[in-house]
Amino acid sequence: MRVAQLGTGRIGAMHAEILARLVEPRSLVVADVDTERAQAVAAAVGAEAADIGAAIEQADALVIAASSTAHPELIRAGIGRGIPIFCEKPLATNLDETQRLVDEIEASGSPFQLGFQRRFDAAYREARRLVEDGSLGRLYVLRLAGHDPAPPHEAYIPASGGIFNDFSVHDFDVTRWLSGQEIEEVYADGGVLGFPMFATYDDVDTAVATLRLSGGTRAILSVTRHDPLGYDIRTELFGSGDSVSIGLGPRTPMRSLEPGVPPPAGPAWSMFIDRFRDAYHQELQAFLRVARGEEESACTARDGLEAVRVAIAATRSMHEHRPVRISEVT
Amino acid sequence: MKVAVIGAGSMGGMHADLLGAMDGVGALFVVDANPLRAAEVARRAGGTAVTFEEAIDAAEAIIIATPPELHRAAVEAALDAGRHVLCEKPLTESLETTIALTRGVEKAGAHLELGFQRRHDAGFAAAREAIDGRLHLVRLTAHDPLVSQRPAPSGPPPEVAPIFRDSSIHDFDVVRWLTGQEVTELSVEAGRRDGSRPTDPREIESAIVAMRLGDGALAVLEASWLHPTGYDVRVELVSASVAVSGGLSPRTPSRHADWTDATDGWSGYLERFEAAYRAELAAFLQCCRGVRPPASTARDGLEAMRIAVAATRSFIDGRRVSLSEIAGLARTQVA
Secondary structure: OOEEEEOOOHHHHHHHHHHHHHOOHHHEEEEOOOHHHHHHHHHHHOOEEOOHHHHHHHOOEEEEOOOHHHHHHHHHHHHHHOOOEEEOOOOOOOHHHHHHHHHHHHHHOOOEEEOOHHHHOHHHHHHHHHHHOOOOOOEEEEEEEEEOOOOOOHHHHHHHOOHHHHHHHHHHHHHHHHHOOOEEEEEEEEEOOOOOHHHHOOOOOEEEEEEEEOOOOEEEEEEEOOOOOOOEEEEEEEEOOOEEEEOOOOOOOOEEOOOOOOOOOOOOOOOHHHHOHHHHHHHHHHHHHHHOOOOOOOOOHHHHHHHHHHHHHHHHHHHHOOOEEHHHOO | OEEEEEOOOHHHHHHHHHHHOOOOOOEEEEEOOOHHHHHHHHHHHOOEEOOHHHHHHHOOEEEEOOOHHHHHHHHHHHHHOOOEEEEOOOOOOOHHHHHHHHHHHHHHOOOEEEOOHHHHOHHHHHHHHHOOOOEEEEEEEEEEEOOOOOOOOOOOOOOOOHHHHHHHHHHHHHHHHHHOOOEEEEEEEEEOOOOOOOOOHHHOOEEEEEEEEOOOOEEEEEEEEEEOOOOEEEEEEEEOOOEEEEOOOOOOOOEEOOOOOOOOOOOOHHHHOHHHHHHHHHHHHHHHOOOOOOOOOHHHHHHHHHHHHHHHHHHHHOOOEEHHHOOOOOOOOOO
16 A cells, blocks of 8 residues: 655645555655655665655555645545545635534545544543543533643744634534543633733633533633643543543653642653654555544544544634533534 | 630530630630520530620630621621621621621731741741742632531522632632732632532532742642541642742541551641641731731731632633722722
């Protein structure tokens, strides 16, 4: 099977490195609008570089991690060839286009997997197992916390879709996935506390969101674009049977001040590539099984759409200072 | 120092036990509406069971741990007699009486502290000290052990939900104390243990409160009366240059893959905060001797109550509520 890695930015280069270990190096082709970067990444992993059109033409499966604005066109090229497609989030940069794309993907029959890598993280999977086998009992509350180590470059902000679309969309997805429930209503608030550049683009650097789920579970999310100690992604699940946490351990960038509690052994997680390295590996391995027809996609285009609808509702709630039902977002 | 404990239930009994073992307590008096209970607690703590009037007459320092409906009368009697008072939270049972009492206390310049023991907890105090640079985010978690069944509510719904008045009021105080900022707006999502949303706020068993503070920082509280394996009270802070937690330890009743299995989670507040209660009483007695300022004031009790009332209103109305909508007292003093 010949796999084309489209896009060789941070995530694309990481995908190429992982894919080079999962498929025969000569079965991997790497492409980017920046041909020099594509060649450098290809050389680093022992793959071949090609221009984007040629890469798609010869591929049996696409792995897309290009700029967000290019995702729809590349997905459609994959659909046109009827081949399996993996795409990083987001599917598209606005809701209408996302909805159209999801319909096209579903109608096409091309196997499709979206890049919500937390679904492949060992602790997230264990938590989901505990929900499914009833160990957690009735799920009362999910606590989700996400801290980026440092804000993105200013040029990234206007096209990012805002903090909820760009960052919290992963939390909205794992909320749905862990609980097995749909998110029905969201209340959100946010502020610019450390980095005035966010205000320039009507975005925030710190935010919270309260979610009500279809099965009565509630969730509380807090996110910040700056954590002085590192990259911190945690989820806690609190139910009638047990209380468990994901992401709390020796590498958590948070110090407990309880007397006698030693600081985490460290080193603290520095960024997503570090924190979710194994999850990214697992998700591409899963995609190759999907591409070979061995299993169904564990993360569909529609999952991406549902998470984006919550992100849009959260953004609206923050701007309008009121709880927003997800059904308002169509 | 002669000290009296008014009310010999679980809180009053604990205060009496701690005082009985404390240096500098010359005499300990215990008062309860049930004389048998007062006698039992007094015997256990090495004190004397007396009447309320005898206690106010004899003691210099008064600790009030009666049901909230009796706080106001007890506080006023003690302050009228010129005593130092430490009153358990909530300051009184309602916002109206809390405003009236606070006004009276401030006018008289009397010494009244609230039983906000988390201010005396080592982890919480260290978190407050650790804040460096502008504060961005505060996360509070507060879960009481599961109580199998709560009494069915009767009569008209109150202005303040029990979970906010009796439990989250600690967290509302912590937000103000940790940050030095007032809550300006909040929004609540809450329900029963089965996930349903009652119309009567007395039926709330699990709640999330999203708060905005005066300087724009955000604070979230997630609270319940439903913890199946223990008592879980924690805080996390993120500021421009630190990310710290108070309350996270091997005894936190939440399991995680990498650290420890909390097979020995905190059982309840008496155990979790025993050291804090002891520190609170010691600080109060030092304050009575004039060697340190009060750790909290009636105003702190009032402001925490106002947040609890705002949270209840947000729940009932299903909307964001501004603290400016809630009755209070104008700021007359520089904090």
